[in-house]
Amino acid sequence: MTEQVTNPILRAFEQGERVFLSETWYQVWKTTGETTNGVVDTWFEVVPPAAGPPEHLHAHFDECFWIVKGTFLIKVAGTTSKASEGAWIFVPRGIAHAFRNVGTENGQLLILALPAGRMRQYFEEASALLRSQPVDQQALQRVNERYGVIEVGPPPEGGSVVYHRLDVTELEQVQEIIQLALSQFGRLDVVVNNAGVMPLSPLAALKIDEWNHMIDVNIRGVLHGIAAGLPIMTEQGFGQFVNIASTAAYSASPTTAVYSATKYAVRAISEALRREVGQQNIRVTLVSPGVTESELAENISDEATKHYVVNVYRRQIIPASAIARAIAYAIAQPDDVDVNELVIGPTAHIS
Template identity: 55%
Template sequence: MNTTAPKTVLVTGASSGIGEAVAARLAEAGHHVVAGARRLDRLEALAERTDGHLHPVRLDVTDREDLTAFVATALDLTGRVDVLVSNAGVMPLSRLDSLLVDEWDRMIDVNVRGLLHGIAAALPHFTAQGSGHFVTIASVGAHEVVPTGAVYSGTKYAQWAITEGLRQESDPSIRVTTVSPGVVTSELADSITEPGAAEAMVAYRAHAISPDAIARAVAYAVDQPADVDVNEIVVRPARQR
């Protein structure tokens, strides 16, 4: 059980994978979780498993108004927003010469604009209440590039850079954390349409770890005292190099 006072935590992309694990773990620890994703039915099923601590909200992070309403929902429920976990992301890997431009655009829209929309929605409230915590779920792709991963890594580096800039610009009362997972069991790879990239991912995922490994890292950062800011965590499978 969480030993700190319950916080109001918003989690994007909470219908599966890392987002679902983060939302479930924090709700089970007694925090008030507002979980957002496009698949509301999955969020409602998750809410049934978390003993009333999770509130499901349909959310499309590419829509700035959706993020504004998402934050407003949390404020209506509890009167404050303490943590925003920006997790929503897509990963349709492909070689650049495949020219899958629509997929590139989708990654930019979800991974980069979605993060910025969340910051724009939450930052004024964090500033007004004199506290808050941004947690960005990036990737080891923010630190390395592999064939088929140029655009994806570009979006993840952008997430890392934006979050680090936010940390430097923010008042010390606002904490900022980037969590960069290695290979994790999730649905992300299911969106890969290029056959070569999909085949490479099969081998890459051989040693994938559970999404709950990332949820534990997020919970660790969230539950630190207010004067402790965990800036960056990289979590890889032990066999990943």
């Protein structure tokens, strides 16, 4: 296979860089012997912007943006969105890395995007919302409100899905969602303690409020999930806790002291709980993701740390679906098999 990419869009996608296109013509030329397309030779025009995008959008879509002339197709998980001539196209952070292949469809430029997890729904709705000017601020707020809720696809045949917003730092709210599960499904099979925050900073920055917030969410949140679910699992004689830690639970680096400490704690809590409840047919799995597609870096207030995490460390990330598959694998094992720990990361690590 040979490949030559002269388009700065593709180079930026591959390198995880922010790009603003202001010139007129770019050429995409890729040669491959492994696809039916063969040689793809596509021209498209990028209109020099007369003015920048609305200021309020920068906080939500600051990875890459440009204006296209003609018809622009975005294919996400089999669904094609079409941008009209002259529209702003925004790519939310965490998606640009997934743009890989360029081809043509009916003579039009086609970019295949393969994001996963919650970003899929957010991208689909946001891209539809941003097809034309001006952007309705209330509509954007509705997208962001929905983004805070985990969206799921159609349930399995005969199944049903219920969601409920909660704050894991409040024990009563965690107990409420456990009771909701019981009332809807009659039993409690699995509790996934997934909520976490990661406002990294050097200790000398003394961001004490952020330290306490990490402790509240990352440690107390897990303990609240256990406190709410354990009595029910004990009574019914089965169940499983899946606690989400991090590769930071195995080593600490500059700026990760408090975050790593909270994830070490989750690891210790999981190990102790496993030894306590194994004889009661209750399983405990620790899942430790590496650099994963998420919004964790957006909450880093230390500018130097955020710049490094966003522009260097997060260039090699794995999709959220990889973590979902790991969780599903642990849950799918026979009742007498407990997957103790799963550590998942990109094949090519940045040290």
